[in-house]
Amino acid sequence: MRLFALAIGAAVVVGLLYYVAGLRRNIAAAKASGLPYVVGPFSPWFLPWQISQHVWIPIIRLLPKAWWEDWLPASTRDYSWVFRHDDFARHGDVFLFVSPGSIIMFVANAEAINQITQRREHFPKHIDIYQILNQFGRNVLTVEGAAWRAHRRATAASFNERNAALVFRESVHQSLGLLRFWDDKRARSESPTLFTAQEDVMRFALNIISYVGFGLRLPWPNEKAPDDLDPVSAKYGAAKPPPGFRSCFVEAVGTLLENIMTLLLVPRWLIARIPYKPFREAAQSHDDYVKYIDELLKLKIQEVEKGQRAAKGMDLMGQLVRSRYEATKGPGKPQPGVLSLDEIRGNAFIMLVAGHETTANAVHFTLIHLAGNPASQRRLHHELDRLVGDKDPEAWDYDEMINPLMASLLGAWMNETLRVLPPVSEMPKVVTRDRDQPLVVDGARYVVPRGTVVSLCAASVHNNPRYWPTKPSRFSPGENDIHEHVPERWILGSEEGGGGDDGSHGGRARNEEEEEKKKEMEVEVDGADREDYGGFQGRDTSAKLFRPESGAYIPFSFGARACLGRRIAQVEVIAALAVLLREYSVELAVDEWASDDEVARMGRSQKAEVYGRAQASMRKVVRGATSLLTLKLHGEVIPLRIVRRGEERFVNWMDGEEEEEEEEE
Numbered sequence: 001m002r003l004f005a006l007a008i009g010a011a012v013v014v015g016l017l018y019y020v021a022g023l024r025r026n027i028a029a030a031k032a033s034g035l036p037y038v039v040g041p042f043s044p045w046f047l048p049w050q051i052s053q054h055v056w057i058p059i060i061r062l063l064p065k066a067w068w069e070d071w072l073p074a075s076t077r078d079y080s081w082v083f084r085h086d087d088f089a090r091h092g093d094v095f096l097f098v099s100p101g102s103i104i105m106f107v108a109n110a111e112a113i114n115q116i117t118q119r120r121e122h123f124p125k126h127i128d129i130y131q132i133l134n135q136f137g138r139n140v141l142t143v144e145g146a147a148w149r150a151h152r153r154a155t156a157a158s159f160n161e162r163n164a165a166l167v168f169r170e171s172v173h174q175s176l177g178l179l180r181f182w183d184d185k186r187a188r189s190e191s192p193t194l195f196t197a198q199e200d201v202m203r204f205a206l207n208i209i210s211y212v213g214f215g216l217r218l219p220w221p222n223e224k225a226p227d228d229l230d231p232v233s234a235k236y237g238a239a240k241p242p243p244g245f246r247s248c249f250v251e252a253v254g255t256l257l258e259n260i261m262t263l264l265l266v267p268r269w270l271i272a273r274i275p276y277k278p279f280r281e282a283a284q285s286h287d288d289y290v291k292y293i294d295e296l297l298k299l300k301i302q303e304v305e306k307g308q309r310a311a312k313g314m315d316l317m318g319q320l321v322r323s324r325y326e327a328t329k330g331p332g333k334p335q336p337g338v339l340s341l342d343e344i345r346g347n348a349f350i351m352l353v354a355g356h357e358t359t360a361n362a363v364h365f366t367l368i369h370l371a372g373n374p375a376s377q378r379r380l381h382h383e384l385d386r387l388v389g390d391k392d393p394e395a396w397d398y399d400e401m402i403n404p405l406m407a408s409l410l411g412a413w414m415n416e417t418l419r420v421l422p423p424v425s426e427m428p429k430v431v432t433r434d435r436d437q438p439l440v441v442d443g444a445r446y447v448v449p450r451g452t453v454v455s456l457c458a459a460s461v462h463n464n465p466r467y468w469p470t471k472p473s474r475f476s477p478g479e480n481d482i483h484e485h486v487p488e489r490w491i492l493g494s495e496e497g498g499g500g501d502d503g504s505h506g507g508r509a510r511n512e513e514e515e516e517k518k519k520e521m522e523v524e525v526d527g528a529d530r531e532d533y534g535g536f537q538g539r540d541t542s543a544k545l546f547r548p549e550s551g552a553y554i555p556f557s558f559g560a561r562a563c564l565g566r567r568i569a570q571v572e573v574i575a576a577l578a579v580l581l582r583e584y585s586v587e588l589a590v591d592e593w594a595s596d597d598e599v600a601r602m603g604r605s606q607k608a609e610v611y612g613r614a615q616a617s618m619r620k621v622v623r624g625a626t627s628l629l630t631l632k633l634h635g636e637v638i639p640l641r642i643v644r645r646g647e648e649r650f651v652n653w654m655d656g657e658e659e660e661e662e663e664e665e
């Protein structure tokens with residue numbers, strides 16, 4: 001017994017020594033770096049802490065503030081989104097978080113982000129963090145170095161302007177489907193209030209990625225599948241599980257994404273044994289998903305072996321299979337960079353996740369903010385009337401329309417949504433273990449210690465007042481509007497915009513057209529890390545647009561590892577919003593505060609009051625968004641009304657200045 005106690009005692013002492021030694025070493029390294037630093041008791045990303053912190057944080061906050069105020073914010077989940085720039089305002093735009101086991105560098109400075117993302121060899125991606133996305137095979141998002149080059153070469157080929165045009169067309173098509181779906185829903189339910197905007201938009205995005213990524217045509221649940229639908233699409237689009245499956249494809253994907261954390265953290269054998277419904281569903285959707293993807297993969301392989309070309313669309317998965325086939329079976333030596341079947345599965349999964357949830361969020365959050373900002377929605381309506389008029393959307397021409405749309409108030413709406421709600425609010429990099437790395441910030445030179453983990457805080461740099469034009473807030477007296485969704489910010493000199501014309505903040509607008517010209521997509525360039533692999537960057541001509549400083553705006557990350565699908569995502573969002581807003585308005589539902597009859601009897605000031613409550617509630621719910629994979633609403637709903645233009649209850653009169661124009665409609 002005494003021996004046992006002694007052993008425990010010794011272990012505790014050794015542990016403590018390690019702890020203290022680690023802390024001292026890391027503090028010394030932080031001191032030497034020249035950067036500001038804070039010291040915390042453990043790493044903010046320590047998994048048990050991440051999972052259970054909602055229990056501890058309220059308790060810790062009861063202790064004297066001085067004990068925790070330096071390290072608790074950065075230890076909070078969704079740090080960048082929750083605290084935005086506030087905590088950086090205390091510590092500095094680049095600071096180190098030192099704990100016994102690690103050093104993390106939090107970054108909300110454009111100049112630093114620019115260097116870190118351009119120097120990919122020095123600051124590779126912190127791929128340990130991405131294990132969660134490796135469950136179905138390694139993929140372009142989760143690997144580094146030579147493997148990344150191979151994945152990138154294989155996947156990037158599909159991200160070109162020709163395919164962006166295809167996505168544009170498909171997005172128009174699916175948006176019309178979504179509108180019909182909503183019409184149908186309204187016709188069939190008692191209240192016209194829409195509670196399912198988020199999931200419906202997810203369906204919209206899934207339909208698109210299924211087509212673009214896998215050549216599948218999924219019909220909307222309310223629509224009869226066309227007679228000439230190919231059997232594979234019919235199977236994957238079926239509303240009932242096909243034989244041998246427990247859920248239909250759409251369900252399997254949805255449930256899988258919702259449960260991705262559980263699947264990662266709880267071992268499979270345990271999940272199978274615990275009689276807990278969410279676990280069972282997670283396991284089930286996982287198994288179904290794997291089966292669906294395997295079948296698709298087999299089909300693609302057969303197609304390629306038979307020498308069939310993909311019939312239509314992009315078919316990213318077919319493309320990966322084809323290049324693998326050509327590289328291994330074709331004449332000449334098999335190339336080293338070719339992807340395994342497992343890696344094809346992995347990339348298929350990433351395309352689903354990245355091409356689906358993120359875009360859906362962008363559309364959904366834009367709709368919500370449109371509803372919350374009637375005046376700007378009205379302006380957007382008028383601008384769209386000018387840009388697309390009543391031309392039938394199915395006949396819209398990508399080449400002719402995309403750049404004017406991107407450079408319009410519509411583009412500003414999209415850009416502002418991605419500023420306020422970046423799909424991924426923190427992006428992890430790491431300093432290689434072999435040496436320290438210099439970093440220049442505001443003319444001072446710092447040395448980032450080797451092995452430091454780096455977090456690029458998108459939501460923080462997006463709210464850093466030094467980079468963005470602002471105006472006084474409309475909601476919080478005495479503050480500026482940097483935290484608010486103000487699309488006009490992107491249009492310089494616009495009457496309503498931030499415009500930077502108040503001189504006090506004046507985000508540093510620069511005309512980056514020249515730079516952009518140079519960055520047009522060059523997929524074959526390998527290892528040329530200065531190239532922006534983020535995809536095509538269209539040139540839009542208007543010199544009046546606000547251009548954030550390089551590194552200040554990173555919704556798609558930046559540099560070589562920027563999102564491959566960026567152009568495609570933007571095109572998809574723009575097309576969807578243009579189609580929706582051409583004929584419809586989005587309003588907040590006010591059912592919580594007044595019935596339809598009551599609203600009908602209301603005068604102007606009463607309406608304004610009731611809508612004001614809905615707006616305040618909306619802003620609150622949006623702030624409650626959290627990241628599982630991407631930043632979105634989990635468990636909360638903002639009820640909307642999608643109404644034909646001319647039939648609005650609020651949007652048409654909220655703003656005095658627009659009143660006369662309403663008469664014409």
Ligand SMILES: *[C@@H]1O[C@H](CO)[C@@H](O)[C@H](O)[C@H]1NC(C)=O
Pocket residue numbers: 406407408409411412415490491538540545546570
């Ligand atoms: C929005 O962002 C896109 C892509 O970065 C850009 O091409 C476009 O000009 C921007 N639009 C506005 C109005 O700022």
